[in-house]
Amino acid sequence: MKVIHAVTVALSLGLMAGTAFAAAHAELMVRASDQDLSGGTVTAEEIVTGANGWLVVHRTEDGMKPGPVVGHAPLKKGKNMNVTAILTEEVAQGDKLMLMLHGEDGGMKTGIFEYSLGAKEDGPVKVDGKLVMSVVSAR
Numbered sequence: 001m002k003v004i005h006a007v008t009v010a011l012s013l014g015l016m017a018g019t020a021f022a023a024a025h026a027e028l029m030v031r032a033s034d035q036d037l038s039g040g041t042v043t044a045e046e047i048v049t050g051a052n053g054w055l056v057v058h059r060t061e062d063g064m065k066p067g068p069v070v071g072h073a074p075l076k077k078g079k080n081m082n083v084t085a086i087l088t089e090e091v092a093q094g095d096k097l098m099l100m101l102h103g104e105d106g107g108m109k110t111g112i113f114e115y116s117l118g119a120k121e122d123g124p125v126k127v128d129g130k131l132v133m134s135v136v137s138a139r
Contacts, residue, residue, distance in 0.1 A: 028127055030055070030134040032099045037091045037138040042071060044099050044134065047080040054102040054113055054122060055083050059095070060135060066098050066124075072113050075101075091138045100133040101125040 032044040042057055057071035071085035091097065107114035107121035115122040125132050 028101065028125065028132045030099050030101055030132055032134040032136045034137045034139055037087065037095075037097075040087050040090075041084050042087060042091075042097055042099065042136065043082055043084045044080075045082060047075055047083055047101065049075050049077060049080070049101055049125070051077050051103065053104045053125065054115070055080075055085055056100045056102045056113075056115065056124075057085050057087065058098040058100060058117075059089075060098040061096060064098070064135060066100060066117070066131070066133075068117060069115065070097070072102075072115075074111070074113075093138050095138045096135055097138070098133050098135050100131055 027048045028050060029046070029048050030044055031046040032042075035043065044055055047055055053075045055073045055075055056069055058066035059068050059070055060066060070089045070091070071087045073083050073085040075083065085099075101124070102115055102122050103125050104110060104122060106123065113122055
């Protein structure tokens with residue numbers, strides 16, 4: 001009876017750990033809407049991350065490839081609400097911005113944003129090979 005109980009507990013723990021791991025990856029997200037950017041900032045309504053990291057704002061176009069970085073803001077592990085990044089360049093009405101989840105990995109200093117386009121330091125977070133991001137248009 002003790003063996004059966006031990007096996008049942010082990011299986012249950014394994015299933016819970018696997019489910020928690022899958023749920024954590026499934027929940028990573030950036031949610032943002034088109035908005036007025038004339039004030040020099042952009043806001044993501046909700047971001048869920050598995051570790052401390054960054055909201056990184058890239059310029060983009062209809063091809064949806066990330067372009068130059070034009071802003072960033074720090075994120076804490078878990079759910080982040082109403083995260084605002086200051087834009088380093090003016091954004092015209094109709095311009096598109098990609099709000100992307102980046103990690104806090106591989107850089108020289110923790111808490112200092114070190115990414116530049118194509119670098120590995122503080123690079124983009126991907127789930128199943130796809131970027132965790134949302135695209136907004138400037139109104």
